[in-house]
Amino acid sequence: MQKTHLSCAILAALASSSVFAQEVQSKAKIETIEVTATKRTESIQDVPVAVSALNGDTLENLGIDSFQDYVEFLPNVVFQGTGPGQNEIYIRGAATTQSNIMLSSVQALQPSVAFYVDEQPVSMAGRNLDVYATDIQRVEVLPGPQGTLFGASSQAGTVRLITKKPDHSTFSAGFDTNIGFTRGGEMSNAVEAYFNMPITDDLAVRVAAYNDRQGGWIDNILNVPGEGGYIGSAQVISRISGGVLSDPVAMDANRITNPDISSAAEADVVSPKNDALVEDDFNDAIYAGARFGLSYHINDDWDLLVQHTQQTLETEGVFAYDPNLDGQSSTNRFQPEENTDEFGLTTWTLEGRLEKLDVVYTGGYLNREIDTLADYTGYTNGGLFSAYYVCNYNSTESEDRCLDPTKFYQEDTTTTRSTHELRFNTTMDTPWRLTAGLFYDDQEVATVGQFNIASTEKFDNLSTTLVGSEGINSDGGPFPSDISFVNDITHTIEQIAVFGQFEYDITDTLTASIGARWYQIDDEYKGSTSTVDVSRRVKAFGTLDADELAAVGEDPELVMAAVASNQLDVSLLDSDGVLSVDDTIFKFSLDWKVHEDILLFANYSEGFRPPVTNRVGGGLASNQSGKFENFRIPVYSTTDTLDNYEIGIKGDFFDGQVRVNATAFYSEITDLQTSRFDPTNISFLVFTDNVGDAEIRGLDADIMWLASDNLVISSAFTLLDTELTRVNSELEGISSGVGSELPYSASFSGNINARYFFEVPGGKQGYVNASVSYTGDRLAGMVMDAYVMEDATQLIYGTGSGLKIEDEAAVYEGVTYTDADGETFRGGRYVQESYVLTNIAVGVTNDEWKAELYIDNVFDENAILNIDTQQFTPKVVTNRPRTIGMRFSYDYY
Numbered sequence: 001m002q003k004t005h006l007s008c009a010i011l012a013a014l015a016s017s018s019v020f021a022q023e024v025q026s027k028a029k030i031e032t033i034e035v036t037a038t039k040r041t042e043s044i045q046d047v048p049v050a051v052s053a054l055n056g057d058t059l060e061n062l063g064i065d066s067f068q069d070y071v072e073f074l075p076n077v078v079f080q081g082t083g084p085g086q087n088e089i090y091i092r093g094a095a096t097t098q099s100n101i102m103l104s105s106v107q108a109l110q111p112s113v114a115f116y117v118d119e120q121p122v123s124m125a126g127r128n129l130d131v132y133a134t135d136i137q138r139v140e141v142l143p144g145p146q147g148t149l150f151g152a153s154s155q156a157g158t159v160r161l162i163t164k165k166p167d168h169s170t171f172s173a174g175f176d177t178n179i180g181f182t183r184g185g186e187m188s189n190a191v192e193a194y195f196n197m198p199i200t201d202d203l204a205v206r207v208a209a210y211n212d213r214q215g216g217w218i219d220n221i222l223n224v225p226g227e228g229g230y231i232g233s234a235q236v237i238s239r240i241s242g243g244v245l246s247d248p249v250a251m252d253a254n255r256i257t258n259p260d261i262s263s264a265a266e267a268d269v270v271s272p273k274n275d276a277l278v279e280d281d282f283n284d285a286i287y288a289g290a291r292f293g294l295s296y297h298i299n300d301d302w303d304l305l306v307q308h309t310q311q312t313l314e315t316e317g318v319f320a321y322d323p324n325l326d327g328q329s330s331t332n333r334f335q336p337e338e339n340t341d342e343f344g345l346t347t348w349t350l351e352g353r354l355e356k357l358d359v360v361y362t363g364g365y366l367n368r369e370i371d372t373l374a375d376y377t378g379y380t381n382g383g384l385f386s387a388y389y390v391c392n393y394n395s396t397e398s399e400d401r402c403l404d405p406t407k408f409y410q411e412d413t414t415t416t417r418s419t420h421e422l423r424f425n426t427t428m429d430t431p432w433r434l435t436a437g438l439f440y441d442d443q444e445v446a447t448v449g450q451f452n453i454a455s456t457e458k459f460d461n462l463s464t465t466l467v468g469s470e471g472i473n474s475d476g477g478p479f480p481s482d483i484s485f486v487n488d489i490t491h492t493i494e495q496i497a498v499f500g501q502f503e504y505d506i507t508d509t510l511t512a513s514i515g516a517r518w519y520q521i522d523d524e525y526k527g528s529t530s531t532v533d534v535s536r537r538v539k540a541f542g543t544l545d546a547d548e549l550a551a552v553g554e555d556p557e558l559v560m561a562a563v564a565s566n567q568l569d570v571s572l573l574d575s576d577g578v579l580s581v582d583d584t585i586f587k588f589s590l591d592w593k594v595h596e597d598i599l600l601f602a603n604y605s606e607g608f609r610p611p612v613t614n615r616v617g618g619g620l621a622s623n624q625s626g627k628f629e630n631f632r633i634p635v636y637s638t639t640d641t642l643d644n645y646e647i648g649i650k651g652d653f654f655d656g657q658v659r660v661n662a663t664a665f666y667s668e669i670t671d672l673q674t675s676r677f678d679p680t681n682i683s684f685l686v687f688t689d690n691v692g693d694a695e696i697r698g699l700d701a702d703i704m705w706l707a708s709d710n711l712v713i714s715s716a717f718t719l720l721d722t723e724l725t726r727v728n729s730e731l732e733g734i735s736s737g738v739g740s741e742l743p744y745s746a747s748f749s750g751n752i753n754a755r756y757f758f759e760v761p762g763g764k765q766g767y768v769n770a771s772v773s774y775t776g777d778r779l780a781g782m783v784m785d786a787y788v789m790e791d792a793t794q795l796i797y798g799t800g801s802g803l804k805i806e807d808e809a810a811v812y813e814g815v816t817y818t819d820a821d822g823e824t825f826r827g828g829r830y831v832q833e834s835y836v837l838t839n840i841a842v843g844v845t846n847d848e849w850k851a852e853l854y855i856d857n858v859f860d861e862n863a864i865l866n867i868d869t870q871q872f873t874p875k876v877v878t879n880r881p882r883t884i885g886m887r888f889s890y891d892y893y
Contacts, residue, residue, distance in 0.1 A: 048591035048601035050663040052141040075749040076718040083319035085130040085341040089113040091157035093722040093745035096674045097782040114154040120364035132287045135208035137162045145607025148515035148587040155607035166204035166295035172196045180885030186215025186281045202297040209290040216283035225271045228325040232269025233795035241387035272334045272406045283317035302352035313341040320875040323801040328862045335375035335408040343368040358425040368415040378871020380405035410450045417443035436500035449487040489527035515587035523579040525613035542573035598651040607642040614687040623681040637688040640671045662701040669694040693726040717750030746776030780867040784827035793873045804831040835863035852887045
């Protein structure tokens, strides 16, 4: 069968499953695209670093649109989160416990992987910008530290979404449509359209727009106690509230519960009702947006590009099921769940040439608004003051049990970020090359989070009870009477950096390079909670002024003793409470062009995440016994660093029929940052800490094979061996121990994709595509709390979760978790068990249109994407069930 040039191009574009964006010429030899991984335009096979990419045609033809979709085809990249717009990226196993997603903007733990749209970093803690992948040129993934060129949060790697730019050569337009039917769920439909128009020889515009309505499949079912539904447990509340329910007289004396209650057994929590919220398929998601691009050739040497992307992501419901209920699509929620995530991103790039220099100035401005309403009923299951939150404090009714525990959380977060970068690339015909630049970043995250956690008249006018004055209810009015706790926090980060990379050709085939980046980051954390004046507290620890420490409720002598003994570090805080850090990181590499088709390389690189200020930093743990005696919450977690060593090969073999790219790496992480939330023993506010050190060994490999004129097979896999090598003494027996695996990272993950092409009468081309991706077992979180969660689940719902647990310790040490009889719990972590996802598509195309039938998740696999324990019992974030649909696209050139 004779192939046409078009058929070969289609074959290759659709064949890639994970690594390369490529085309296949009519002579059936793999060609490569150019990438900008080193901030120079180079062939992906000549860049002496590991780079993975999915090009625009591959994204389109594999049906990849959202963040979750394209991560599936990049095995060295994983994500954890609770649904669209609420995910965090991890690369090569460098993962740790992130904060409660709903509180991530308050906690401000920075991501370990930087996310870029073109030249602009748009990362955000816990809530990566979920950019819809329409009109995309390619997705680039740079695993390993990229800090010298891409800065903070490029600690474990960088993901870049490269958009299509206006084309000055020709007019083009097109659209894509998609309709899908999910088993047990609602119909989904999407439409995308674009047009590209040269207005003059020097001016061109490109516009792309999209609307994707993704139907739900999770059912909010009626809460039925005794059938896996919420029962409530006085034992759980008593345990985490210091045994308060075990003494009815004390409860009565403190007016915590109704005086008619005469025994703890009668103090069961009222089972909440959700009759009005029962709904099938309630987890809908809608992506809607547009991108506008304007390209102007100023003259022969200078070009200007301006783009603006506007997107709204709206979700309802949750994307997790309750494992205590029957089935894998059922949940019990007692408050409406809504999330609106809107952003506008304006970017500009000025490129030009000055003699022997290429000059690039690029900048961007991001404005993001997140509005969240979430069910917070599960907060009853944890927290030192749970009895106070749910038991009758002010009711005049004669209740025989505690109050309905139903609660909600409402958040309004506004993020602004402006970045500027000026860089120079030499273009001289010399054996050396230089890339150098300046970078400036100014970002602000302002969050007002309102909690309904207690039913008491004490909070009827919250504005009169709040500590401090900065930022609280900025419109001047009181908070609603049903709001009982507020976070009002503004977090600003200002960064400047100077970076460069020097390359020298030692011989015609051997090149050495060195890169460096000096940075300074000023981090200011200010505002208030209902109980803490954060601004004043941070400044007090910055000055160590005795009067100021006393004013924020601390004993100055004890604080000074903790500082003197190095239990508390305040050296990075200035008198205004600004956290400042500066350092220089390096990268060294050596690459050898063994043959025109084979490249060997070796690299050493460094990455980092900046320190993070804590709202209640410096405070004593509420439990002052055992492991927590004299423990003070860190004023800030210190910088964690990653040193990476890797060797790799990039090669085409058998006359270009086979491509193998592989990288072996070894990474050392020092002072790994983690999120901590232990309201029973330490604090009812989330904070960050440094869990210890870790090591990672692994291998990434990508293989592509032109098996015949009609068949292309491509695959990718990652092998990982991760372990904690040191654990902070204050976390021993709480965190997983020395030798244990890091969370969320499978020992093996991989995928394979086969594409078969055939001619169709009438000059059309047909194809069949099949892809299989595998993700191995992964451990959930850093804390060995699975048995604690399981015990609470059994008591609260009358049944266990049935989830697999990795037993990692016989018991917790000290008095971390105890039941009513004082017995300690076993230590272990939940296992996010392995899964296999299979997709199949068959289609036909000609020069202009394409029609395709597809089945995603052919075998209806229920994957455990994340086990979420932020409400103290496990919820399982899962994937979409089997979906059958049709895609149609048309392009006019």
